[in-house]
Amino acid sequence: MVESESREAIIPRVLVTKIGLDGHDRGSRIVAAWLRDSGMEVIYTAPWQKIDTVVKLTQEEDVDVLAVSSLATDHLLIPKLMAALREAGYQHVKVVVGGIVPDADEAILLDSGVSRVFHTGSTKEEVVQRISEFAEEARKAPAVVTFD
Amino acid sequence: MTDKRIDNKHKQWQDDYKKMLPDDKVRSNRSDIKIKPLYTPEDWDSNRYMDDLGFPGQGPMTRGIYPTMHRGQTWSQRQLIGLATPELYNARVKQMIAMGANALSMIPCNSVYRGLDVDEVDPILLGTCGVTVNTVDDMARCLDGIPIDKMSIGLNDPIPFTMLAQVLAHAKNLGAPWKKLTGTSNQSDYISHFVANHMFYRIALKGSRRIQMDQIIFLKEHCPGWNPVSIVGQHMQQAGATPAEAMGLTLSTAIQYAKDCVERGLEPDAFLPRFTFFFDISISFFEEIAKFRAGRRVWARLTKERFGAKDPRSSRFKFHCQTSGVDLTRAQPLNNIARVAIQGMAGIFGGCQSMHTDGYDEALSCPTEEAALISVATQNILKDEAGMTDVIDALGGSYYLETLTNQMEEQIEAIIAKIDEAGGMFEAVENGLVQGIIGESALAFQEKVDSGEHKIVGVNAYQIEDDPSLRKTQPWPDPDVMKRQIELFCRFKEERDQTEVQRALEDLVAAARSDDQNVYEKIVQATISKATQGEIISCLREEFGFGHPLVMA
Amino acid sequence: MAVKKNRPKPWLKRLLNGDRTVLSRAISVLENETNEASAIIRGIYPHLGNAMVVGFTGSPGVGKSTLVNSYIKLLCEKGLQVGVIAVDPSSPLSGGAILGDRIRMAAQEHLRNLFIRSLASRCHVGGLSRATSRVVDVMDAAGMDVIIIETVGAGQSEVEIAEIASTKVVVCAPGMGDDIQAIKAGILEIADILVVNKCDLPLTNHTNRQLKAMLVLREALPDWTTPVLNTSAIDGTGVSELSDAIDEYKGVLAQRNSDGKDKGKKRMLRLLANSVADKVKKDLLETTSLEMDSICDAVLKGELMFNEATNRVIDKLLSHQ
């Protein structure tokens, strides 16, 4: 790792998680490893997180990006997650979804505020690149608090 | 003794090959075995025939577990199905029976896999991938008008086997004797769930272990035609284990379960004949065939050597297999029809007893009806048009396949030895050894895909602009239909005799706390008393602990 | 326009009230040492010193996170506000990290009086992240009654936890013979409480005796005898005894601290020294100069003693400023 002169280059923080009923974690583990290997800090959870818990984790870990893996229809819960994040004041956090998501549902997810859906077969390069861009955008959003 | 002529010609060929292909790349399969460009009697010599192969139904069992194999009886075409509600499921099963099916299988809704009743989950998730069966009443509607004592029944029914309890309760209500029922508990392998399919993992390890043994003992007495144990290699391979690892780990699991049975006082020949296996078939064609052949050989040997099995049925490696959904792509989805056909061929040449072929749209959603029909037709084409069942172990004797089978066997034995050394499969999964092995293999394979070393058509090679209209998906269940199912469930709960349910659940808890009562018997009784699967599982979780997988980042 | 001197800043008011969003963002600022960091440090300074700080350290996989999970359950049930700082190692290659400690604490995740924050060590030696002591302070200001730090299980180089945590719990597992050797090398010295976790496994008592024997070699304190406790983080055995021991030690600390209160400054000096050492080491390893080359050469050939060489390098660094 080449550390830049200043400490301006802030390391992105990403929460990798799963909600709903399914527990297959091969995809989320691979994505977590990809993100780590490209220099990000990943908070990793067990599957079956409740929406409230994901909001609490987002808050406590001050993540820039929330990456939710869904392989068995659990993505249907994402609009509810988006609403809960907004209600808690975390609309600056970028949410991405990865896994098996039918086209019609992808449109619904994007409508609900999801930044991007990665389908199976997405490459490491693409996933890492987009997530780091999203992290940067999240950091540029108006601060939730200012310390003066 | 090598033939002089072979030596000379071999040398000459090697020279020619190098000249024409000076920068030939090293190739290896998924189990990381190096694949040579040519195999000859130097690699495998037919002098080894009797040691390595023998005859079908005999000796090392490499060529198959029955003398007649697919000539006598082709594999069962066991398409796993699950539709949102009991009524929809029932209609589909009747349609399949009308088309000649003599076996039925059932996939429950994801909420059932998690051990939750329909009133405990967000309704949006209900019935999306399988049928919502929570009670004996649901099961009765699933099986309405179906002669259950004349069909083999496959249930995707993880521990504590509440679906089987519902079938038994339903049979009792009909007056059908349990002794006449046949079928398999397809997902009884809690170790594989703990490791690689967390959705099915409901109750903490020790409790699962207890219930599995209680079920084996209960069924032996009351429902002897039922196969209680199916050891599942599928999940581990899908989670990233190489084919050799998946086979080795599955056999180690089988060893663990067999030891547990012996510990409970059962004779090996009393339970081994009822062990069955369930594997994934990837598209690595020759490797998969070698995996099955090697697995058959190792199982035949170890049942005799480790457990002293005398009954030949104990050494028969009976397996169901399913074409791997992991190999299917979202890009150019119709290509998956070709992939499934190749995977299916590997299952046939591997000598399977039962097979499920995936719908081509599995990477998009749950299979549409059209895709399901094509996948059945694929099996029929392989069976009836392509002549794949004419010859037993048709690829046996190929220098390549025999060498590969031996190499796979070596790897499988090495994995088994590693697990033995770690104190057996139970301990090796408790401390994360197995999860570590699988995780590393998953990453290694992914790296090959990322680097383009492993090509996937449409994904990292031969990409073309996709036509989104090809991505048809199964519509989600009608919310009104699901609402009615929830209403029926609630009414069922209201109308039952509550004190009876309470008493049955208390009995269940008491059995779980005791050392000598049979917990499975109480599960069946509670189901007869109209307890729901959610209630039963939640009681057991209270007693034995919730099934949290060991999550390793 | 004159600013009213004592009006507390809005963020500070929120932080002191325990606002989680402010706390969490403040931790990020301190961790990244961005511009706002000094405002936070100045703001919270008058509000420190209320929390009890407990460190859990020990080799990888001995069950620190699982044990912390059982301990926080106990604390949270008493209604205490609990903060956890879970440090995991950063990859030296990519600088990234997978922070997995809180997976083992998931059962308490929903509790409102619990706040867990995962930190990556960011290649800082010593088993903690550079920002750890600042993060402790800001959690303290936010009203945490107890702050628990889990270090990366690096083995011996984690003496730094001693500077930050007032109570140090060193966790071992049964039958880790080699491991105990490693512990002896350093972190045994800092243990206020020793724990043999996984006491459901064989060899527990053997390891317990081994540890007690090693403690005998340590200089005895007049007011505290380091206990060696057995716990099973999985089934909860021994956890309330551990909690009692931590409380008892807290009493001893209170006694000690009643005489003399410049501990804070001493701690800061030590932390600063560590930080200077880190920076100098990093710079040295990154620079290439003929002079350094010849010094190394001389030491290799035995022409220069290690001590002399060290002094020469320091002189060189100072003269370059």
Ligand SMILES: Nc1nc2c(ncn2[C@@H]2O[C@H](COP(=O)(O)OP(=O)(O)OP(=O)(O)O)[C@@H](O)[C@H]2O)c(=O)[nH]1
């Ligand atoms: N048998 C047994 N296993 C335990 C106990 N405590 C923890 N474990 C297991 O030990 C493994 C490691 O536990 P962790 O809590 O992650 O250990 P750790 O020290 O935090 O590990 P690192 O943070 O990676 O250094 C897990 O599989 C735990 O389930 C215990 O008391 N008994």
Ligand SMILES: [Mg+2]
């Ligand atoms: Mg830990």
